[in-house]
Amino acid sequence: MAKIRIRETGEVVTETTFRTRNKKARPVLTAGISKERLDQLGADPVLNGAPANPTPPYEYSYESGVAQGEDGVWYTVNSVGPVFAEYTDDDGNVQTVDAQTTAYRARVDADAAASARSTRTKLLDECDWTQVNDSPLSNELKTTWATYREGLRNLPSASGWPHTHTLPEKPE
Secondary structure, three states, X not given: OOEEEEOOOOOEEEHHHHHHHOXXXXXXXXXXXXXXXXXXXXXXXEEOOOOOOOOOOOOEEEEEEEEEOOOOOEEEEEEEEOOOOOEEOOOOOEXXXXXXXXXXXXXXXXXXXXXXHHHHHHHHXXXXXXXXXXXXXXXXXXXXXXXXXXXXXXXXXXXXXXXOOOOOOOOO
């Protein structure tokens, strides 16, 4: 959704909000408000700025504001997060940046592990039939499937778990 910067206040709003605030403006604002019309209403379009370069899985890109470029055009500013600051909680305990970072990373790891385990469980469930006694598979194929299933079960000890592990190759 397009963003618009109101010159008088410096406020940045969505196009929808801008239209709502200016619904009585004549001529009526139509889809794709022109730069000239925005200029008449004391506003400037805000274009998407350069993306930030986060390092996954612990960092992410977020929009942190707007800035005017050397070309006079307004652009979004993207930063890398998360951003922590030391503070004192309601119980009087100081929450350090390091403690917050450690807790955040543990939560990211736990969420990724839960998601990876869910995928692993689904894959195991889908091939349970290959290991039953009356399976139509040959002994050789049963062994191939058993090896695949063992690879799935061993994923939590695999290199890169839970963020960059590689799933074992599914037999055909």
